Amino acid sequence: MNDLLIAFILGIVEGLAEFLPISSTGHLILVGHLLGFEDERSKTFEIVIQLGAILAISILYRKRLVSLFNIKPILKKEKKFNAIHIILGVFPAVIAGLLLHDVIKNYLFRPNTVVIGLVAGAILMIIAEKKKLKPASYSLDDLTYRQALTIGLFQCLSVYPGFSRAGATISGGLLARASYKTASEFSFLIAIPIMIGATGLDLLKSWNYLSTSDIPMFAVGFVTSFVVAMLAVVTFLRILEKLGLTPFAYYRMVLAIVFTIFVLL
Template sequence: MSDWLVAILLGIVEGVTEFLPVSSTGHLVLATELLGFRAEDWAVFNIAIQPGAILAIVALYWRTFWAVAVGLTRWEANSVAFVRNLLIAFVPAVVLGLAFADQIDALLENATVVAWALIAGGIGILVVERLARTHNVLGIAGVTVGQSVKIGLVQCLAMVPGVSRSGATIMGAMSLGIDRRTAADFSFFLALPTLTGATVLQLFKHRDAITADGMGLIAIGFVTAFLVALAVVKAFLAVVTRHGFAPFAWYRIVAGAVALIWLYGR
């Protein structure tokens, strides 16, 4: 299979899974292995195409970004709280990401870790869905500083591939009493600084190994992820509103089990 076709397929996987609580990174690692390639050879690519999916959030929520930007120029309380909460939640990922960068890189090459994390995360989602007692919060600006810190800390669990950044932040928020929609929105917007920072760090660390062909493949995956994510986000919110997160939990458990059987049996 040609590299450009692999780039398209991985871009589709990224676009479909980035905002679902199923772990986009974990799926990219498993997809790379399934296609017959070494996960470590595509680790930088898998990180670098994530902002493509993130750009879809900017496109879909541009009115929100514009309103916040205008509000900041007037120092409106809601806009200030919106940005403050996201920055606070972003800080733990920066600190731990820089401190454990090498260990995180090693995990990105381990498909078995991904499979077990998928199963564990699925069980965690089922537990939170059953036990969490949530109440409506007035959007991201209505989240408290303490809740933002805790969501940021929970997000760091997603440094283990297979855990799911969106899954960790959404379930973490719900366990703190935040309603599903606000939890999902918080996760969407928190992805912007988190994944952009991770991409910049990876590209800088591996800058000497990235060739012109490599950048071309990243561009293909980036655009593919963007287009696919545009369609997925709205569908995701519709499913969550009607059925909650349980369908994604059961998918994780089944996918993780199948992956383990395949990994140990190949």
């Protein structure tokens, strides 16, 4: 298949899946397997298109990101979303990622392990939906430090490919009594430092696999991921408020079953 077409398809997959609770890493591995795009270059390509998704969320939430540099609410102990929330939401996953990075990359980035992650993440999402309590936080400014840390701890589950960072954090948010909107927006925001750190580390390690001849392919994937992610985030928030996590959980299970039957068996 033409490289540019592969880039376009995978850019769409990344843009749609990165901030939805369906696992972008899992989908990229599965779709890459189906397209026969699984060499070292593919790993570098996935890193580049993730940067497109990061840029999309950074633009959509630029005002919130800028406000994090204001330390007055912290000094005055105001009930306002601030940088400490981000630190608490990011720190646990950073530690888990650093400790397990090589093991994950070397042993878990395979279609069969992704299928396990898809099912496990779906079960957590259904549990979070069923046990959902009345929200105590209806906006980011209502979010407590304890809730931020709880969501951060749930984010550690996403180091397993296929589990889904968004699925883990939004589920954790619901169990911590945050509303759908609050849990989702916090999930988007803590994704930025996590993804920048992870993609930056991977990009440094994969630098030798980059070639000037790959620039058109990488550019198509990056731009496609950016545009699709912008549209996906806005649409997802509307769907989540109406339908909850359950449809996404069932989709994950169906995908795991179909892929197991037609590809792995």
